[in-house]
Amino acid sequence: MYKGLRRSVALLFTVMGGAAHGAYQLNLQEQQTRIGQDIFDLHTLILAIVAVIFVGVMGVMLYSIVNHRKTAGRQAVQFHENTTVEIIWTIIPFIILVAMAFPAAKTLLAMRDASHPDLTIKATGYQWKWGYDYLQDGVSFYSNLSTPRGQIENKDPKGEHYLLEVDNPIVVPTGKKIRILITANDVLHAWYVPALAVKQDAIPGFIREAWFKVERPGTFRGQCAELCGKDHGFMPIVVEAVEPEKYAQWVAEQKKKQAAAQLDPNKTFTLDELKAHGEKVYAQNCVACHQANGAGIPGAFPGLAGSKLVKGPKEAHIGIVINGKAGTAMAPFGKQLSDVDLAAVVTYERNAWGNNTGDLVQPGEIKALRK
Amino acid sequence: MEAVHHLDHGHEHHPAGIMRWVTTTNHKDIGTLYLWFSFAMFMVGGVMALVIRAELFQPGLQIVQPEFFNQMTTLHGLIMVFGAIMPAFVGFANWQIPMMIGAPDMAFPRMNNWSFWLLPPAALLLVISLFVPGGAAAAGWTLYPPLTVQMGMGMDLTIFAVHILGMSSIMGSINIVTTVLNLRAPGMTLMKMPLFVWTWLITAYLLIAVMPVLAGAVTMTLTDRHFGTHFFNAAGGGDPVLFQHIFWFFGHPEVYIIILPGFGVVSQIIPAFSRKPLFGYASMVYATASIAILSFIVWAHHMYTVGMPVAGQLFFMFATMLIAVPTGVKVFNWLATMWKGSLTFEAPMLFALGFIFLFTTGGLTGIVLSIVPLDVQVHDTYYVVAHFHYTMVAGALFSAFGAVYFWLPKWTGKMYDEKLGKLHFWLSFIFFNLTFFVQHFLGLAGMPRRIPDYALQFAEFNAISSVGAFGFGLTQLLFFYIVLKCIRSGEKAPARPWEGADTLEWTLPSPAPYHSFETPPVVK
Numbered sequence: 099m100y101k102g103l104r105r106s107v108a109l110l111f112t113v114m115g116g117a118a119h120g121a122y123q124l125n126l127q128e129q130q131t132r133i134g135q136d137i138f139d140l141h142t143l144i145l146a147i148v149a150v151i152f153v154g155v156m157g158v159m160l161y162s163i164v165n166h167r168k169t170a171g172r173q174a175v176q177f178h179e180n181t182t183v184e185i186i187w188t189i190i191p192f193i194i195l196v197a198m199a200f201p202a203a204k205t206l207l208a209m210r211d212a213s214h215p216d217l218t219i220k221a222t223g224y225q226w227k228w229g230y231d232y233l234q235d236g237v238s239f240y241s242n243l244s245t246p247r248g249q250i251e252n253k254d255p256k257g258e259h260y261l262l263e264v265d266n267p268i269v270v271p272t273g274k275k276i277r278i279l280i281t282a283n284d285v286l287h288a289w290y291v292p293a294l295a296v297k298q299d300a301i302p303g304f305i306r307e308a309w310f311k312v313e314r315p316g317t318f319r320g321q322c323a324e325l326c327g328k329d330h331g332f333m334p335i336v337v338e339a340v341e342p343e344k345y346a347q348w349v350a351e352q353k354k355k356q357a358a359a360q361l362d363p364n365k366t367f368t369l370d371e372l373k374a375h376g377e378k379v380y381a382q383n384c385v386a387c388h389q390a391n392g393a394g395i396p397g398a399f400p401g402l403a404g405s406k407l408v409k410g411p412k413e414a415h416i417g418i419v420i421n422g423k424a425g426t427a428m429a430p431f432g433k434q435l436s437d438v439d440l441a442a443v444v445t446y447e448r449n450a451w452g453n454n455t456g457d458l459v460q461p462g463e464i465k466a467l468r469k
Numbered sequence: 470m471e472a473v474h475h476l477d478h479g480h481e482h483h484p485a486g487i488m489r490w491v492t493t494t495n496h497k498d499i500g501t502l503y504l505w506f507s508f509a510m511f512m513v514g515g516v517m518a519l520v521i522r523a524e525l526f527q528p529g530l531q532i533v534q535p536e537f538f539n540q541m542t543t544l545h546g547l548i549m550v551f552g553a554i555m556p557a558f559v560g561f562a563n564w565q566i567p568m569m570i571g572a573p574d575m576a577f578p579r580m581n582n583w584s585f586w587l588l589p590p591a592a593l594l595l596v597i598s599l600f601v602p603g604g605a606a607a608a609g610w611t612l613y614p615p616l617t618v619q620m621g622m623g624m625d626l627t628i629f630a631v632h633i634l635g636m637s638s639i640m641g642s643i644n645i646v647t648t649v650l651n652l653r654a655p656g657m658t659l660m661k662m663p664l665f666v667w668t669w670l671i672t673a674y675l676l677i678a679v680m681p682v683l684a685g686a687v688t689m690t691l692t693d694r695h696f697g698t699h700f701f702n703a704a705g706g707g708d709p710v711l712f713q714h715i716f717w718f719f720g721h722p723e724v725y726i727i728i729l730p731g732f733g734v735v736s737q738i739i740p741a742f743s744r745k746p747l748f749g750y751a752s753m754v755y756a757t758a759s760i761a762i763l764s765f766i767v768w769a770h771h772m773y774t775v776g777m778p779v780a781g782q783l784f785f786m787f788a789t790m791l792i793a794v795p796t797g798v799k800v801f802n803w804l805a806t807m808w809k810g811s812l813t814f815e816a817p818m819l820f821a822l823g824f825i826f827l828f829t830t831g832g833l834t835g836i837v838l839s840i841v842p843l844d845v846q847v848h849d850t851y852y853v854v855a856h857f858h859y860t861m862v863a864g865a866l867f868s869a870f871g872a873v874y875f876w877l878p879k880w881t882g883k884m885y886d887e888k889l890g891k892l893h894f895w896l897s898f899i900f901f902n903l904t905f906f907v908q909h910f911l912g913l914a915g916m917p918r919r920i921p922d923y924a925l926q927f928a929e930f931n932a933i934s935s936v937g938a939f940g941f942g943l944t945q946l947l948f949f950y951i952v953l954k955c956i957r958s959g960e961k962a963p964a965r966p967w968e969g970a971d972t973l974e975w976t977l978p979s980p981a982p983y984h985s986f987e988t989p990p991v992v993k
């Protein structure tokens with residue numbers, strides 16, 4: 099606390115002294131796309147205009163405050179209503195606004211033109227992670243916050259990209275028009291990457307689009323911008339732009355990885371195999387609500403440790419995980435997870451945190467229960 | 470009950486103690502109740518703001534958990550808008566409108582009583598919701614579904630609170646409209662009414678028009694939650710964005726509901742301390758009316774990122790930019806009123822000048838935000854948070870403080886401590902800017918709003934903002950002290966403590982008699 103206070107006071111003086119430097123950003127982030135650059139320039143232009151207006155208006159006010167004060171012996175000059183003046187100060191702002199409207203509309207039209215993309219990626223907002231599907235290249239993955247809990251809870255020193263780092267960044271080729279189709283699985287989210295000048299709400303049940311074209315390789319960070327519940331602040335977006343050749347390489351690698359990670363749904367697994375895999379699935383998909391110790395958050399998310407449903411018949415347990423529960427935060431995971439993942443996570447829940455049912459759920463049982 | 474009083478007990482007998490306040494139908498008593506209620510809510514909402522700022526002082530989670538943080542942002546917004554700002558201005562309306570138009574009281578005294586006494590239960594529902602399982606609503610004060618459908622029963626309590634608050638506002642507004650249209654003193658034509666009365670008349674119409682819309686939106690949320698409807702659920706044929714359209718159809722006029730009476734207050738104070746009449750009275754009235762009308766066709770500028778058609782974005786952009794014209798007319802009028810005046814700078818004037826300075830800042834960032842490509846960058850970031858606090862805190866709150874200092878001598882019959890009043894202004898002004906100015910930078914750099922923790926590059930400005938917020942909060946205790954000191958031991962105030970003030974209330978003695986004008990004054 100004290101350190102922060104000292105730092106802020108020190109900073110206050112630097113800022114007041116006009117010596118603001120690179121460490122803290124005073125303006126929009128450096129833009130990586132042509133459109134972004136246009137928007138940046140538009141902002142500079144508009145800001146300059148309003149700053150001039152501000153100085154003018156406050157200048158007049160200050161002049162009155164200094165010169166027209168009673169203590170300076172001023173008598174009030176009784177004048178009011180002057181149609182000419184009033185017409186002038188209605189028309190002039192109007193003209194200024196029209197002048198602003200032209201570049202604004204031009205940039206807007208360019209910004210919204212998502213036609214002829216080179217590559218289309220679908221981004222889906224989940225509570226609380228992003229899922230990406232590369233529609234042409236057949237790559238799919240989830241992108242979770244990778245900042246360790248200890249940093250958030252102030253037990254460990256915070257890393258450089260604290261809260262803006264993920265396990266699987268979205269990789270895109272440079273020089274190509276990338277169209278992002280944006281939707282959500284549960285509640286509203288928004289896909290926001292400042293350096294790419296993209297922000298688009300993700301709306302469950304609807305698909306919206308945005309696009310960008312990065313010229314140079316680099317890593318760009320953003321985060322969810324629409325309140326989506328508890329971990330709204332913890333679902334960042336990381337975009338890595340690489341040269342097209344590297345991108346092709348990456349796609350090939352991803353495909354290999356995906357094939358290797360694919361567990362055979364026809365195999366019969368042992369309890370330990372399922373528990374081990376289930377723990378991973380749980381950590382990626384369930385832990386935000388039901389917590390690592392299975393205790394949930396009272397009043398908001400039920401505990402699974404000792405839960406009657408979890409310890410009861412398998413079918414009901416599998417049912418809620420596949421179908422979710424309408425009107426609650428419990429999403430239908432049937433669409434997101436494979437049969438093996440579902441079998442594993444259910445098995446894990448039935449055997450973790452003292453739920454020693456000894457039950458084991460095979461992928462085949464999940465398949466049978468899917469409608 | 471008023472009639473019964475006349476017959477049974479004669480004039481000055483009222484129930485004593487608490488029952489006096491529960492049963493009162495007097496516009497001044499009710500005004501006082503509104504004002505104290507609003508101050509209490511200002512404190513409650515303020516503490517919530519400080520919880521938010523304390524958590525945001527440094528990166529990392531220190532004080533509260535994310536789910537509670539979201540409850541704080543939600544309740545802070547709801548309580549400040551519906552519990553603090555709106556009741557404060559209804560309080561001023563109650564005290565001042567009858568006195569300013571030469572009426573004995575409000576048109577419907579008993580309804581007036583009820584519109585106040587609906588407020589405490591509503592506020593209680595909001596506060597109690599913190600303690601029910603699952604806690605208070607945590608979907609932001611904008612209550613966007615589908616998140617609202619996931620909430621616990623705190624959400625239901627919030628919905629009922631909004632219903633009650635809406636009823637109270639509608640009744641209050643009907644009362645104001647009827648009073649202004651029917652109880653003016655002979656000779657007081659509409660175009661002779663003080664501007665404060667005009668702004669409230671227009672505000673009251675806005676309230677009557679939009680509160681039912683909000684009630685509809687939250688009712689649909691309620692039925693989606695409990696009765697299987699799918700207004701806002703795409704899976705059932707509904708649309709989550711529909712809620713946003715309905716909400717902002719209420720919400721945009723709502724921001725003018727909050728600011729117009731503030732314009733009215735400033736339009737009383739500036740001429741009084743410039744010792745000159747308002748420069749363009751008629752154009753001020755027309756500007757107010759045009760702002761009110763335009764406010765119905767700009768709502769979707771809160772929704773530029775939902776993915777509406779380009780044509781929609783263009784329409785809402787142009788319409789929004791247009792609002793700058795009548796708003797500019799207002800600011801220019803205040804400046805022209807001060808021009809070649811004989812200015813003095815007592816606390817009400819300081820707050821009015823602070824208002825112009827800060828509101829203009831907020832208005833100009835509003836122009837930046839009206840432009841779609843720019844708004845898309847800073848929408849839902851701290852830039853917007855800074856913008857609306859410049860217009861709502863600096864706009865509504867500063868004008869409310871100005872109003873209190875301006876009329877306190879009339880209400881209490883005593884003067885407040887001028888030195889302390891000025892100190893209150895300067896501290897508020899400095900800490901306000903410290904809190905909110907730096908938030909523009911945070912927003913431009915990309916810090917989203919409503920997050921309990923943030924990346925390291927945002928640390929410095931957040932720390933500054935938090936220091937400012939605590940300073941601002943503590944300063945308001947000084948305000949409380951100044952008001953108490955005035956009531957207890959202020960010097961006796963003359964009927965007209967301000968040299969340049971010329972509206973009807975200043976012809977009454979200070980403190981104003983219990984029934985304002987029993988025989989209507991004649992206005993020439």
Ligand SMILES: [Cu+2]
Pocket residue numbers: 223224286287288322323324325326330333
């Ligand atoms: Cu989100």
